Every structure is written in C-alpha cells, then in structure tokens.
Amino acid sequence: MSLTNRTKVVSNKRMSFLERLYLPAIFKGMVITMKHVFMKKVTIKYPEKTREFSEIYRGRHVLKRDDEGRERCTACGLCALACPAEAITMVAAERQPGEENLYREEKYAKVYEINMLRCIYCGLCESACPKEAIFLTKNIVDSEYGRAQFIYGKDKLVEPVEKDKRIDVSKRQTPEVLAFKKLPNERHNI
Amino acid sequence: MLKITIDGHSTEVEEGTTILQAARKIGGEIVPPAMCYYSKLKGSGGKCRTCLVKVSKGSEKDPRPMPKLVASCSTPVQDGMEVQNITSPEVLETRKAIVEFLLINHPLDCPVCDQAGECDLQDLSFEHGVDTSRFEEGKREFDQIDIGENIKLHMNRCILCYRCVYTVNQITDGRIHGVLYRGDASEISTFIQNAITNDFSGNVIDVCPVGALTDRSFRFKSRVWFTRPMDAHRDCPKCSGKVTLWMSANDIYRVTARKDEFNEVEEFICNECRFEKKNAEDWIIEGPRTITRTSIISVNHYQKLKQGSIINPVAKKIEKPSE
Numbered sequence: 001m002s003l004t005n006r007t008k009v010v011s012n013k014r015m016s017f018l019e020r021l022y023l024p025a026i027f028k029g030m031v032i033t034m035k036h037v038f039m040k041k042v043t044i045k046y047p048e049k050t051r052e053f054s055e056i057y058r059g060r061h062v063l064k065r066d067d068e069g070r071e072r073c074t075a076c077g078l079c080a081l082a083c084p085a086e087a088i089t090m091v092a093a094e095r096q097p098g099e100e101n102l103y104r105e106e107k108y109a110k111v112y113e114i115n116m117l118r119c120i121y122c123g124l125c126e127s128a129c130p131k132e133a134i135f136l137t138k139n140i141v142d143s144e145y146g147r148a149q150f151i152y153g154k155d156k157l158v159e160p161v162e163k164d165k166r167i168d169v170s171k172r173q174t175p176e177v178l179a180f181k182k183l184p185n186e187r188h189n190i
Numbered sequence: 191m192l193k194i195t196i197d198g199h200s201t202e203v204e205e206g207t208t209i210l211q212a213a214r215k216i217g218g219e220i221v222p223p224a225m226c227y228y229s230k231l232k233g234s235g236g237k238c239r240t241c242l243v244k245v246s247k248g249s250e251k252d253p254r255p256m257p258k259l260v261a262s263c264s265t266p267v268q269d270g271m272e273v274q275n276i277t278s279p280e281v282l283e284t285r286k287a288i289v290e291f292l293l294i295n296h297p298l299d300c301p302v303c304d305q306a307g308e309c310d311l312q313d314l315s316f317e318h319g320v321d322t323s324r325f326e327e328g329k330r331e332f333d334q335i336d337i338g339e340n341i342k343l344h345m346n347r348c349i350l351c352y353r354c355v356y357t358v359n360q361i362t363d364g365r366i367h368g369v370l371y372r373g374d375a376s377e378i379s380t381f382i383q384n385a386i387t388n389d390f391s392g393n394v395i396d397v398c399p400v401g402a403l404t405d406r407s408f409r410f411k412s413r414v415w416f417t418r419p420m421d422a423h424r425d426c427p428k429c430s431g432k433v434t435l436w437m438s439a440n441d442i443y444r445v446t447a448r449k450d451e452f453n454e455v456e457e458f459i460c461n462e463c464r465f466e467k468k469n470a471e472d473w474i475i476e477g478p479r480t481i482t483r484t485s486i487i488s489v490n491h492y493q494k495l496k497q498g499s500i501i502n503p504v505a506k507k508i509e510k511p512s513e
Contacts, residue, residue, distance in 0.1 A: 076301030
C-alpha cells in the first residue's frame, strides 16, 4: 500500500548506455527545477510584508484598563486556574486609600506574570476572566535572546493609560457579551 | 427508636433527632444543604430556610402530610415519617427561590473575596441557583470593620445566619458580639466597635458560611485553591491543636480548624494556633488533607492514591490489566 501513486520499484539491474550517460536524467531534473523557479511562491518576504491576520487571532496578551484608566484585573486567580499550561502567576495586594484612580477594585495584582514560553495561546484565560481584564491580541510576541525575557510582567502586559494608545479588543467580544454588559444589574462588569 | 424514610432511604434514629441530622446519618446527596444550622452550636438553625423539605407522611399515627414545607434542621423526627428532599420538584423549586433571596443583598465580589472556593453560598448557588439576577435595586452597603487585629468584617456579604453570634455566646466568655438593629437594617457587630480579644474568637471565621468574617492575616495573600491543605497538630495548652494548614511550598498561608464533609469544624481551635503559628517548625505535619475531587481546591493538586482507596474505574483497569 502506498500513499501516492508515484512510487517506483528500484532494482540493481545493469544500466543501459543512455542511462549511464545520465544526461537525460539531468535534463529531466533541470526541467523540474526550472518549473519551480517560475511557480507561485508559498512564502512571503516577512519584515517588508506581513500576512493578513484573523480579526480574532490569539497572540500576545494585554491587561486592559477601564474607561477611567484604572486596571481591571483584581487578581482573582481564575486565569491561572484555567491555564492548561500553568503559565500565569500572580501576587495580590490591597488597594490603599488614594489609589482609587489606579485600580478598580479593592484588590489588585501587584505582580502578574505570564511565561510566554509556556503559554499555548489557547485563550482560556480570556474566557475565565470575570472582569474582562485579560485579552489576547493580534500582536505577536517578540523574539528575544534569553529565556528569562519571555516572562512578561505587568510592565509589558498592562496597556498604556493614554486613550489613543489603548489596544482595541472589541472584535474579540461577541454581541452577546456586549449585550450582557449593558444589563443594569450586571453593573460590576462595566 | 424512630423510623424515618428520606427519599426512599430508611434509617432509625433516637427521639429528639431532627430530620437534617437523620439525613446526615444516611449521607449522600439526599442531605439538605444548610447555611445557618451548625451541629456544634446549640440553638442554631431555622433562619436561612435552605434546608426546607417536604414531609409527605407525618407519622405512623397521623399519616397526613404536613401542609407546608418544613425546615429540616428544626423539625424533630416522628416514627414512620416520610420525607422528600431531592425527589420533590416543589422542594427544589423553593430552594431555588431561597437562593435568590439570599443573593438579593449579597454582592457579586467573589473575585475579591477570600472565602471564594470554600464558600457555602457559592456552592449552594452553583447547585441550586440561577445564573442571572432579577434584582435591580441597590444592595445594602456597609463599611468594612476590623474587629480586633485578626478579623475583618464585611457586613455587605453577611447573610445573617447568626452562627458567629452563637459561637461567641457558647464557646467564649462574655458576650460582646451580636446583631444590631432590625429587619433590612440589621447588622452583625460588636458593641460600639469593641475589639474581640477572646482566645477562641477566631472560630467565627470558620463558622461563617460566606466571606463576611475573614482572616486579616490571610487577607488577599493567596486564593484558597492555590494553597494546599495539610493536616497538622501541635501541643497546645488551650485547644486540641489539631488544625489544617494551608501551605504553598514550605510557607504557611493560613491555619484553620479541620472541617468535615458538611463543612463544619471538627474541633474549635484557639487564636494562638490560628493567627500566630505561621512557621512550619511550629507544627507536626501529618500529611495532605483529603479534599473531594469535585472541589476546586483539589484542582492541579496531584496525589498518589492509597492502596484500596481507588474510586476511579479507569485506574482499576490499569491496575489489573486484562490478560
């Protein structure tokens, strides 16, 4: 049984004169090579050209802020629990008086780390998040020289405060989610 | 001895036993949930109404059914009584409504609450509740209070089960903690924000079915399911010294009393064991505490099964390969 019908039975019988010349075989090989030179390429020249990404591509994570610029994450630990690769760790802390403009809830993540080498980009953290804090984005994880640089802390994960530098994740929220958020008794989710 | 049948399971109990105690004697899924009843506290029960059951036959002498659902925690067994719990759709429907009532004033702050993962109300609403709320009005709001240096009171989360009040009354001397005001305004508090300093006051944290009374030394330190429960004991002059340590690697995050299958403490422990002994050297560790497989606390905690304790049918097959 064979996977293709291009198999050839080989034998070590004595070659004929034409076969010993090898010229027809070389010519045949060159024809194949030239055919491939003019065929449509499957690769692209990466830095100059990038491939089109899906709107819901699951790449590098972002920790969102709310409309007032406060961090949404409350360090509930559900993302770390849902993570099949155990890539997420966090340390919680209590919000002090005067920090109300920094953190949305009375508890926040003092340390939040994702090991990008362990992460399999499945998006379960995003599904588990009750506060709509973590999302996967279209950005891809940069290449680095050392393994330690792949452990992303809050400095790399939390999005900038400036409104125009925020990362748009609206495409990742289904209409059902957006409708749910508008319910008056689901105020905690705003 | 009185004979009682609950959902088709019969048992014989002594006179004076309540339906809930008889159901716990039978065990399994027919045990009604209880938010306020606590077998170790005298007088508890009858407040939350989650343990309501249907008595379809009053007794051998008077076989008429009881006209309304009764609270199983405070109804004594009569001879020949027949009770329906999970087999009665009426009971399940009522329980759903009770959960909705309990959640009316309960904030949805489980992501912040330290009790999440071992919360009775969470389990109850997961099993019997609905996942949306019809309540659009504002919830009761109170300020957080520190009762002493070890206990935090979140009155917002309280469901007024009175368990902590009975605990303070019955196992500590001198009552300084109770329920103030009435009706919707009632709140658990100490008299003019007195600190609770009694040696056994920390037990109110363990008896609290929700996150209203929490441990300040564990506040936001970790989530319950990231720490590993270990049975341990020490030679304590005040209490039995038998506790559960909640550890991660060699660090003790929290000390609680050991809880049984109904989430009630086995023995009350003193404040010194609970709040002050946070070094592994203080304790003699016996081994990991068995947590039911369905609990979130056992997620990602792997444990070698003991010989003869295999409950997984797949594991059985692995052990005895077919020849």
